[in-house]
Amino acid sequence: MMASAxxxxxxxxxxNADRQHPVKxxxxxxxxxxxxxxxxxxxxxxxxxxxxxxxxxxxxxxxFLVLYMVINIGYSLRWKHIPVIDVFLISSGFMLRIxxxxxxxxxxxxxxxxxxxxxxxxxxxxxxxxxxxxxxxxSNDVNPASxxxxxxxxxxxxxxxxxxxxxxxxxxxxxxxxxxxxTVARHHTANLIYTVxxxxxxxxxxxxxxxxxxxxxxxxxxLLRDPHLLITGxxxxxxxxxxxxxxx
Numbered sequence: 001m002m003a004s005a006x007x008x009x010x011x012x013x014x015x016n017a018d019r020q021h022p023v024k025x026x027x028x029x030x031x032x033x034x035x036x037x038x039x040x041x042x043x044x045x046x047x048x049x050x051x052x053x054x055x056x057x058x059x060x061x062x063x064f065l066v067l068y069m070v071i072n073i074g075y076s077l078r079w080k081h082i083p084v085i086d087v088f089l090i091s092s093g094f095m096l097r098i099x100x101x102x103x104x105x106x107x108x109x110x111x112x113x114x115x116x117x118x119x120x121x122x123x124x125x126x127x128x129x130x131x132x133x134x135x136x137x138x139s140n141d142v143n144p145a146s147x148x149x150x151x152x153x154x155x156x157x158x159x160x161x162x163x164x165x166x167x168x169x170x171x172x173x174x175x176x177x178x179x180x181x182x183t184v185a186r187h188h189t190a191n192l193i194y195t196v197x198x199x200x201x202x203x204x205x206x207x208x209x210x211x212x213x214x215x216x217x218x219x220x221x222x223l224l225r226d227p228h229l230l231i232t233g234x235x236x237x238x239x240x241x242x243x244x245x246x247x248x
Contacts, residue, residue: 189247
């Protein structure tokens, strides 16, 4: 609910820029299907309910929720225009979602889930910036600053390096996780390493789609619409469950 409130708030702030975007112009507020007044009421209602649920869960959950709200409001108002920091703030939001989820379920958040989550979200964040730059390069009529001001401070070469480094770090972190003594002891098997090729292929496939202009803007859409990513994800899930359920 808090994440949804932030999305509504961000769409209110970006309504004028969204109206100039070829895809975002179809969003409810930008297209005029939902008024700004109704959107504000919805956002406030979601925040109140989310904070109330956080209080019920516990102090840490409430603290993470408030921190998530503050960071994302700052992001929407100012910080999203600062290069590199914009993607790190997006990643921090996902880290806080993980922490809130683990606290709410009474699960200990290991360093591995935080480290792998950080690298993966940085990779997806920089990949999205790369996709936006590629889209703007293919459109001579659109000014980058009018769509997302921070794109004016990025260059294709810079984003390529950031994306490649974060992709490599994601693969390395996940690979180290599968062979760490902690993981082997927890799951009673060292065979999770056999899932690494699937993760590597998935990231490479995502990069392939990114540079073909067919992916990068919407991760969920890419995962569900691309047969290669969908099959790879299902295979990863099957192999992981099989390895854990039937350790050798």
